[in-house]
Amino acid sequence: MKRQFSKSRPVIWAFFSSVKLTVALLIILAMASVVGTLIPQTEGVAEFAKGLSPAVRKLFVFFDLFDVYHSLWFRILMGALTLNIVICSLDRFQGTWKRFTARPRPDREKPFQDIPGEQTFVIDSPPADMAERVHDYLAAKYRKMRAKEVGTEGYFYAERGGYSLFGVYLVHMSVLCILVGGLVGSFLGFEAYVNIVEGESVNTVVSRKERSPIELGFEVRCDNFTVDFYENGTPKEYRTEVTFSADGKRMKQEAIRVNHPAVFQGVTFYQSNYGTVPGNTVHLSISSQGGGPGARHMKVEPGKPYSLPGGEGTFSITDLRTNIMDIGPAAMVSVKPEHGQGIRFWVFKYQDRAKKILPGPMLNSPKFNASAFEPYTFTLAGLDTRYYTGLQANKDPGVPVVWIGFFLMVAGLFVTFFISHRRIWVKVSQQAQGLVVSVAGTSNKNPVGLQREVNTLTLSLKNLLQGDRQV
Amino acid sequence: MINSIILSYTTFIYFAAFFLYLLCMVMGRTGFGRLATLATLVGLIAQSLAIVLRWIESYQLGIGHAPFSNLYESLIFFTWTIIFLYMIVEWRTKNRTLGTFVTPLAFLAMAYASFSPGISSKIQPLVPALKSNWLISHVITCFFGYAAFGLSFALSIMYLLKQRDTPEKKNLFLRLIPEQSILDELNYQMIVIGFLMLTLGIITGSVWAHSAWGSYWSWDPKETWSLITWLIYASMIHSRMVRGWKGRKIAYLSFIGFCCVLFTYFGVNYLAGLHSYAK
Numbered sequence: 001m002k003r004q005f006s007k008s009r010p011v012i013w014a015f016f017s018s019v020k021l022t023v024a025l026l027i028i029l030a031m032a033s034v035v036g037t038l039i040p041q042t043e044g045v046a047e048f049a050k051g052l053s054p055a056v057r058k059l060f061v062f063f064d065l066f067d068v069y070h071s072l073w074f075r076i077l078m079g080a081l082t083l084n085i086v087i088c089s090l091d092r093f094q095g096t097w098k099r100f101t102a103r104p105r106p107d108r109e110k111p112f113q114d115i116p117g118e119q120t121f122v123i124d125s126p127p128a129d130m131a132e133r134v135h136d137y138l139a140a141k142y143r144k145m146r147a148k149e150v151g152t153e154g155y156f157y158a159e160r161g162g163y164s165l166f167g168v169y170l171v172h173m174s175v176l177c178i179l180v181g182g183l184v185g186s187f188l189g190f191e192a193y194v195n196i197v198e199g200e201s202v203n204t205v206v207s208r209k210e211r212s213p214i215e216l217g218f219e220v221r222c223d224n225f226t227v228d229f230y231e232n233g234t235p236k237e238y239r240t241e242v243t244f245s246a247d248g249k250r251m252k253q254e255a256i257r258v259n260h261p262a263v264f265q266g267v268t269f270y271q272s273n274y275g276t277v278p279g280n281t282v283h284l285s286i287s288s289q290g291g292g293p294g295a296r297h298m299k300v301e302p303g304k305p306y307s308l309p310g311g312e313g314t315f316s317i318t319d320l321r322t323n324i325m326d327i328g329p330a331a332m333v334s335v336k337p338e339h340g341q342g343i344r345f346w347v348f349k350y351q352d353r354a355k356k357i358l359p360g361p362m363l364n365s366p367k368f369n370a371s372a373f374e375p376y377t378f379t380l381a382g383l384d385t386r387y388y389t390g391l392q393a394n395k396d397p398g399v400p401v402v403w404i405g406f407f408l409m410v411a412g413l414f415v416t417f418f419i420s421h422r423r424i425w426v427k428v429s430q431q432a433q434g435l436v437v438s439v440a441g442t443s444n445k446n447p448v449g450l451q452r453e454v455n456t457l458t459l460s461l462k463n464l465l466q467g468d469r470q471v
Numbered sequence: 472m473i474n475s476i477i478l479s480y481t482t483f484i485y486f487a488a489f490f491l492y493l494l495c496m497v498m499g500r501t502g503f504g505r506l507a508t509l510a511t512l513v514g515l516i517a518q519s520l521a522i523v524l525r526w527i528e529s530y531q532l533g534i535g536h537a538p539f540s541n542l543y544e545s546l547i548f549f550t551w552t553i554i555f556l557y558m559i560v561e562w563r564t565k566n567r568t569l570g571t572f573v574t575p576l577a578f579l580a581m582a583y584a585s586f587s588p589g590i591s592s593k594i595q596p597l598v599p600a601l602k603s604n605w606l607i608s609h610v611i612t613c614f615f616g617y618a619a620f621g622l623s624f625a626l627s628i629m630y631l632l633k634q635r636d637t638p639e640k641k642n643l644f645l646r647l648i649p650e651q652s653i654l655d656e657l658n659y660q661m662i663v664i665g666f667l668m669l670t671l672g673i674i675t676g677s678v679w680a681h682s683a684w685g686s687y688w689s690w691d692p693k694e695t696w697s698l699i700t701w702l703i704y705a706s707m708i709h710s711r712m713v714r715g716w717k718g719r720k721i722a723y724l725s726f727i728g729f730c731c732v733l734f735t736y737f738g739v740n741y742l743a744g745l746h747s748y749a750k
Binding site for chain 2: 019020022027034036037038041069191232234257258259261271392394406409413414417448
């Protein structure tokens, strides 16, 4: 067993530490994401699926193509990428650490091979404290520096930006951070919604995924909902004033707007939509043909029985809709005569519109005839409505982890791309024509920037060592 | 609506700039090049002025907001970033050939914004979802990303054209294009800047979405396509940094990357989603 393990490990290790795999995974993930944007996900699935043949539909369902981003295979790809990132980083970290801690000897000759002429200059009468000056200058400019004297020659080595070697690890860690934050959110958090009618309270919300109620452990009351419009009719602001209370005590009052959610006990409430529900008053008018008691307007409370104008029996409103089939408000009137069968029918506020929208057979049935109980004709004059606010209620303890990931990613990318590990060598040797100073440098990226730095350094050293000018 | 008038003139200024850059490369006269730079600069200044005027005008209408709220305004800003970035590159590299390949992008975007019948240049009030301080940082980072990728796309075309240049060929146009190694290095720099900006754009968008829609990531088509673009450029950077891919391969990948950018910007409008106000 042991041997097998140690034998198989390098193979897996090599597989997951390859950057080829990274590139392949990134491209596969990109293509999978493309698929997810072309096939309807969650919304509109039913309509799309209707147009597919049963076999294709089965295939789609088998591969979770209607929910790509939450499918097992997508998660396996993400898992593989995670493993790839971790193993790649572990695999390369030792080398990076070695490079970071390496202290190259100052008296190396190799950096000075092939340096352009302008990186060397001669000083005729060097100052006595020449070595000190160079030393101090470099020490002030670079955090790490070493000097060495070999005979008449002085060598200096300085470097900066070594930490940039770790930028890559920071970026990779940030990706892990974001993925972990996402996992934490999907296991410990929830996404839910709740509709609250003005003046009412709730203590549960409905989970979007399972469509099951979630106990909040506190109460949310919708005190007031308003919607404002611009002059051109587009919405300007939705605003819900809520009160949170726990154990019967009012704890917090807040206004929720789009972009301004409210947080209470770890649950965040967002303004998501709104609508209206019938209020407690229905305005009905009842007229009668042929010598009845005449037209009459009544304010009616739904569910309560009222006597008919002529005393033939009672009626009540048994169903109310603020908008039915795009016709507008509708009420169901149930008439209970003292003698004979009861009857129920819909009464619309906009009868003309109902006649246009509803199909003929429906209109002819007594269920849609407002004059079905003779001699009366019922008309729906109006309906008091109340707003309800639609709130999204989310709990996601993973969010801070994701935010940390975002921060690390930006910092890491910045360090990786824009800060380079630069090493500078300076050689000072006493020769026949005077003091010969040479400057050389290497960098892991941005050769143009390095050249600029070496040129400035050469110039500064020249100024520093020329004549007896005091610095 | 003085701003829209200035902006439609800018379209022609950028076209003139393109023509002058082209003339400079075909005839080999620096005089045309100087004029081209001048025209581009005039265009950029006029456009900046128009954007500021539009911003002020929206406040005068009582619906004040940064001019980044619909497709018209975003196209204007996209053009502005691409020309702004190009001017920096021209100034730093002291080479005008890239202008011939970048100004058409700016001109096309401006022409699309100014003359497409489906795009309204009216200043519209902000819908509640866009009323956020994140709007400005999100739009600026995203569009600088797009612009850098646009420049990378232009540099890739130049790289592939330069391949046809041989010493015995006496083609002035090709000879004026910088060395392939320089183009490749510049291309990579643009990709890096674009990648950092796109990352920032996705992050600011994500933080914003968290406060507006309740979730920092909801697989909305625009979000997903920006991730696709990010993944493509990430794989490009990996293949270059670790596997040493250079030159032609990077140029081709940059094509694919820019196609993703364009789809993220325009194509997504044909898919339903939360970013529908960008139509």
